[in-house]
Amino acid sequence: MPSRFFPLIILSLGLAFSALPAKAAMDGVSPSQLLRQFDDVVFGAENGYENPTVKRWGQSLDFAIFASDETDMIPPVDQIEQILGEISTITGVEIKRSPEPANANLRLGYFPRRDFAALPARDREDERYQNFINKSACLGVLQASEQKVEGGVIMIGTDISAPLQGHCLIEELVQMMGLPNDACNYQPSLFCEADHVSEMTDADKILLSLLYDARLQHGMSRHDAMPLVAHMINELMPFEDPQ
Template identity: 25%
Template sequence: MIRFSFLLSLLLFALPSLAQERWQSDQYIQDSFIKIALGREYKETKYPKLIRWNQPIKLFFESESGDSELQKELLSVHAKHLSSITGLSIEFTDNPKKANMFAIFTRYENMENKVQQYIGDPEKIRTALNEAICLGTFRRNSRYEITKGIIIIPVDYAREKARFLDCIVEEITQLLGLPNDSDDVFPSIFNDISIDTYLSPLDYILLKALYSSELKQGMDEKQTKAAFPLLLKSLHANKNIENATQQVQLHSLKRYLGD
């Protein structure tokens, strides 16, 4: 009986450490945030800074391929999900002149025309055009505030590659200020070799971190790391890390679709 009680005590003592996933550790969260928020997928920056939105997002939707009602519905659900996590206001507008984010659903054969129309010279992003299934790009001002975002999804090609939902979820999420991909960050939609279609608990934490009061746009890596202990303390206090698995599902596209 004494031996059984001793073994039971050891097991109960070990439960908290066994229950914590690797992505819930403070160091893993910090390392992941640095890779995703300060890295750049196609354009390396020597002195990267944090970027994010400081103004309400007005989202313009355009479709010339596929089921436009479904596309807008999926986009709307995910936009509301992101808004609930970050606190950003994200609303649709029918007037492109009032928009600062554009979601364009097109055909693969028309990708370059849409790039020319909404982004600029296709040759300046030739690598992305050749490699990516869908595109997302942003502009920022001198204060490192994102002022414009554009995603272009070739519906036929994305469906052919079974990445249609992935494109909607990943591209608009990255336009909020998490622009990089890394195979070292898991589980995450920012990992190109993972099978995550929807926001993961770690993605939820990264979004919470980016739009926390402890971080500011324009911070470099050194400043970000210096601010992270206080940020992590806040995330723990609000149980954002401990309850991320449950919290990421609130208002999510995954729950909406019943997956």
């Protein structure tokens, strides 16, 4: 699977992004919906894989991008810069390019979907994993301990439409931050498989910020984390309906 490395990715981490959205900008999303969405996307069991603890980046994210030699596609550098700049602003995680691809802890590749089977993963022989990659337009594999995300690989198909590539790009990058599952407790949402949105909604941004709030600890169990998350949501938009 020969590939080209793109060292020109320079993240504009100083970009001026707006503050987190106020309650008035939440488009009808209730506190209870937000809480259920957090529970599902952080702790849900998708494709048979359970995630019982809070996992998020505990070090800088060193990024490299690749593309297959079999295609003339040039990765969308400006779009990648914008997405990762916004993620850095929301989470506080330092994101920087890796001049040497071997040193990157997050690798993004654009390849024909037939090459997805070569993606390095400890579960490559697992039938669930094989079923997953066979039906995916794009996919990401997290490398994580019980407490922290330590790295990851994202592959986006070059043989899918440009709009779907755009959706895949932001979905996989955001999920790689520790929000790995799909859920549709509110719509539209980046995390809802039925919604092919091309950017985070206001509620999605709040979910990401909640995960990286200092009151949550790396490796915290669902039992301990969810009451804290409910409290944080209540600070933003008080619960008016039963949780």
